[in-house]
Amino acid sequence: MRKFVFLVGLFAFAGLPALAQEGGSKDVSIEYSYVRANPATTGLPTFNANGGSASFAFNPRNFTVSRAKSAGITSARSAGRA
Numbered sequence: 001m002r003k004f005v006f007l008v009g010l011f012a013f014a015g016l017p018a019l020a021q022e023g024g025s026k027d028v029s030i031e032y033s034y035v036r037a038n039p040a041t042t043g044l045p046t047f048n049a050n051g052g053s054a055s056f057a058f059n060p061r062n063f064t065v066s067r068a069k070s071a072g073i074t075s076a077r078s079a080g081r082a
Contacts (some may be wrong), residue, residue, distance in 0.1 A: 027057040033073075049075040 035049040051073030058066045 024058075024060045026059075027055075029053075029055045045077045047075050047077045049073055 030052070031054070032052045033050075036047075037049075038046045051071065053069065053071035055067070055069040057068075060066075
């Protein structure tokens with residue numbers, strides 16, 4: 001019986017952080033990425049890739065979410081090896 005009471009209390013206290021969640025919220029994110037590939041294998045070109053993404057999320061209530069995300073990457077080959 002003591003184990004049962006302990007487990008019920010443990011589950012009750014473990015769920016308390018969920019009550020601290022906010023109501024509605026808005027999140028905005030902007031990210032940038034850069035990749036430079038310089039392969040050591042002969043015949044493979046060196047290239048750079050620049051890109052980025054942006055996202056927006058809107059949570060008017062705890063159970064609904066609206067989300068949008070956009071991303072793009074562009075690459076360019078280098079003329080020579082560094």
